[in-house]
Amino acid sequence: MATLKDVAAKSGVTVTTVSRVLNNRGYISEETRDKVYLAMKELNYQPNEIARSLSKQKSNNIGIIVPHIEHPYFARLIGYLEREAVKKNYKIILCNSHAKFEKEIDYLEMFQSHRVAGIILCSRSVDIGKFVSLNIPVVSIERPVDVGTTSVECDNYQGGILAAKHLIARGCRHLVHFSGIENEAMPADARSKGFIKVCEDNNILHKEVESKADDYLNMEYHSLIESVLKENPEVDGIFASSDLIAAQVIQVARKMNIQVPDQLKIVGFDDVSIASLVSPTITTIHQPIKEMAQEAINCLIKCTEDSVVPSRIQLPVSLIKRETT
């Protein structure tokens, strides 16, 4: 493999000059620059990014931790994060914590050893105090964490309000909300609060059903949904905290011969591809995932430049009306 020295020899300049061209440092004449580039091209010279990272004590990688790569919400989020990172000349190292606290800690330590430029955390709340003190910027998405970091989220509370208001306006009087995982702080908690507030203000009967951590990891809610629908035959409206759950409500209703939307109306959350791929298509709360990814990457880069960044960014949600209501 060609080295800096080979490039210098071929272009007839010193190694220092080649290094200056590479790092765009100091005055270099147009002519010299062209000579060096030509030599690099002819020798198929590839700068050693590892050596460059070592001299900077920092790489241009962004570490991302998600709880669940295959969940449709995270699949879409990762897609947008990668796109935004690449635009700014960063690459992503992707880690799947399977929502395990110990795996998150392992990954955070690994990111530290690899001198990542920044970390995007979409997983549980962990004590990231020590990472902040090490000057690795951390941005969390949909999981507000400690002070000293930036959190990007959608207006989950407003999402709960929009969902409940819409179901009530469509004539529902007995609502069930499939919310987050029991005993765990989730973005779904604020959705519940907004939902319950509207139900109480309108004297609407309502029930909140939490799921188990395993249901979330396995993306499997059918038996939970079936038992709730059997125990509550009067239910005429459901607010699901993800489109994934909403899709499974449609399937269980079909199995139990409950007509959607005539007998049962459903509102999901996220607005990922599955919402428009199932039949009937799912009315849902749209999360601005693309914009959230942009904000997260921008904040991270601002942090690396020591600019002042917001500690919390909340983006608005909207109701997308489709066939389940």
Next chain:
Amino acid sequence: MATLKDVAAKSGVTVTTVSRVLNNRGYISEETRDKVYLAMKELNYQPNEIARSLSKQKSNNIGIIVPHIEHPYFARLIGYLEREAVKKNYKIILCNSHAKFEKEIDYLEMFQSHRVAGIILCSRSVDIGKFVSLNIPVVSIERPVDVGTTSVECDNYQGGILAAKHLIARGCRHLVHFSGIENEAMPADARSKGFIKVCEDNNILHKEVESKADDYLNMEYHSLIESVLKENPEVDGIFASSDLIAAQVIQVARKMNIQVPDQLKIVGFDDVSIASLVSPTITTIHQPIKEMAQEAINCLIKCTEDSVVPSRIQLPVSLIKRETT
């Protein structure tokens, strides 16, 4: 941040000894090892992986290029690749080529600069000859490439045979196959061949419909499907080259008041989560995605160890019967 020197001072041994403990090299007594580990723990010492990579001229990252992070097939594949890589102490750098040839080349060059341990290529066929010559192992998944690399794929031809046989056994006499992207070599091509072979052997009327590259990138096939169903009202069986297309066939059929499976039977491909999340659930050809990910990571690691690896690994598929047939 604590250095190797600090650890040596604290544990009362030389820097060389600490380095030996870290790299598990040479004879070190149990007692010394414990002292060093204790000092590392107390000082919160984090080895600098960048420096280690430089001395090895290789990192423990595996570069992965997919055409489409959010496509349900790739979302699942990435999940399994990450899991297998982590088991073997590797991390993944994930890149999305959006099926653009130029982006693939950029990413491959970037991987080379970063001295990745290996590359997994799930994107288009590119001329990777120069990467092979640079001794970076390359494994392709579902996209056979040049000689000198390993390709892992499922038995796509057999998949086409199983799908056609099943539709015919269920009474279908006019089949349509939504295959890959026009003018592009895709794994779907072998599926078509198997499908057409069975139709010809059984004298069954059949038609192959290719899609546009944009349909694939946007995951949007509704208008294509609708025009095909309108122009071919006699069609009673469809073989879709992905579950994503099959889900959209269900939606279009519903809109056109065609009963599935009574009037139209559908077989998908992949067996990703969407196949069991839509109503009716989709009969599909199961790809052993988990096993394919395992084979790919294992081959890559064997390559880095200079072991002999297969040049092609083909895994069997199976038909999963669900409600669309």
